[in-house]
Amino acid sequence: MGRAAHAAAVCLALVLASGALAPIAAQNLKDVDLVAERAAIGQFQDRDQRLQDIGWMMVRGNAEFCERVIPSIGLQLQDTASYGRPDIAKAALELDGAFAVQTAATGSPAALSGAFARNREVTAIAAQDPNLWEAGKRMHWERLTRAHDWIDAALTKAGTVTIGFADGSAASVTAVPVCTTRFEILGDSKTAVADGSRVVIGARFPGFAYEEDEVFAGVVAHELAHNLLGHRDWLERNKRKRRHVRLTEREADRLMPWIMANAGLDPAGAYRFMTRWGKKHSLGIFRARTHDGWDERAEFIAAELPIIADLMEREGKADWSVHFRREIDPNKGLDIAQRD
Numbered sequence: 240m241g242r243a244a245h246a247a248a249v250c251l252a253l254v255l256a257s258g259a260l261a262p263i264a265a266q267n268l269k270d271v272d273l274v275a276e277r278a279a280i281g282q283f284q285d286r287d288q289r290l291q292d293i294g295w296m297m298v299r300g301n302a303e304f305c306e307r308v309i310p311s312i313g314l315q316l317q318d319t320a321s322y323g324r325p326d327i328a329k330a331a332l333e334l335d336g337a338f339a340v341q342t343a344a345t346g347s348p349a350a351l352s353g354a355f356a357r358n359r360e361v362t363a364i365a366a367q368d369p370n371l372w373e374a375g376k377r378m379h380w381e382r383l384t385r386a387h388d389w390i391d392a393a394l395t396k397a398g399t400v401t402i403g404f405a406d407g408s409a410a411s412v413t414a415v416p417v418c419t420t421r422f423e424i425l426g427d428s429k430t431a432v433a434d435g436s437r438v439v440i441g442a443r444f445p446g447f448a449y450e451e452d453e454v455f456a457g458v459v460a461h462e463l464a465h466n467l468l469g470h471r472d473w474l475e476r477n478k479r480k481r482r483h484v485r486l487t488e489r490e491a492d493r494l495m496p497w498i499m500a501n502a503g504l505d506p507a508g509a510y511r512f513m514t515r516w517g518k519k520h521s522l523g524i525f526r527a528r529t530h531d532g533w534d535e536r537a538e539f540i541a542a543e544l545p546i547i548a549d550l551m552e553r554e555g556k557a558d559w560s561v562h563f564r565r566e567i568d569p570n571k572g573l574d575i576a577q578r579d
């Protein structure tokens with residue numbers, strides 16, 4: 240096969256539809272180049288790591304302003320059942336079971352513990368062996384979601400979770416609060432989307448090719464902003480009219496530099512992202528008519544920068560929950576009883 244893009248492990252969930260699996264499905268395990276497979280998995284994991292690192296800085300750095308917060312240790316696992324060919328993934332990663340470390344976000348409690356090296360085999364999560372949970376034969380992503388839910392549940396209950404490893408050792412890690420959003424890479428996709436509780440970036444998203452973190456961070460911040468401002472629910476309550484979408488998009492743009500500033504990133508990166516890079520690419524988040532023009536969008540972002548700079552100087556943080564001017568009434572469409 241040779242082409243890394245065909246590697247079994249890269250075929251998470253929705254890749255199935257691409258047809259790229261056909262040659263892989265027919266292969267005998269003994270004919271597979273496991274070194275190439277491992278390298279392809281590694282490439283995919285590098286992208287995931289980049290997303291998790293930036294995502295962590297954002298959900299951690301903005302936690303005190305978020306309406307919904309959960310305890311997190313910044314750990315992401317992988318389950319070979321979610322790959323197109325679990326047997327190939329297992330052999331390439333030299334695993335006996337299906338679960339291993341995918342990423343520990345830089346700066347997170349998981350990373351600081353030093354226990355979560357990439358691909359380290361995991362055999363227990365909060366006193367349960369996830370390998371014993373039922374899974375489909377391949378492309379089965381639900382069990383991994385269950386594992387992450389199980390970690391969240393343990394942390395919500397106790398603030399600490401114990402993860403056991405195949406070598407018999409274990410690590411107990413204590414959580415810190417973060418804004419409630421998970422970051423995920425989607426196999427065969429070029430787009431970036433937010434669904435209210437997740438930010439999902441395609442593994443083929445063009446931004447990955449760029450060295451500058453601000454370009455990548457800008458996209459993540461824009462999508463995260465939709466979640467933090469509750470846009471999905473708001474649009475469901477008040478209809479996805481063109482005008483409504485435009486206002487929520489404008490809010491997401493304007494919140495980008497606030498999110499970045501609190502994450503320790505240069506808030507002006509949001510402006511540079513919009514002007515220098517964004518207009519050349521179709522990101523899936525910039526659809527015609529429902530969005531303002533490029534120049535306008537960049538200007539809206541630029542207008543936030545002095546406000547943020549002033550707050551950072553005076554308070555050391557940019558509290559958008561207090562100081563960010565909304566374009567929409569966040570309570571619109573709620574019954575009086577539902578309002579805060």
Ligand SMILES: [Zn+2]
Nearest residue numbers: 461488491524
């Ligand atoms: Zn958007």
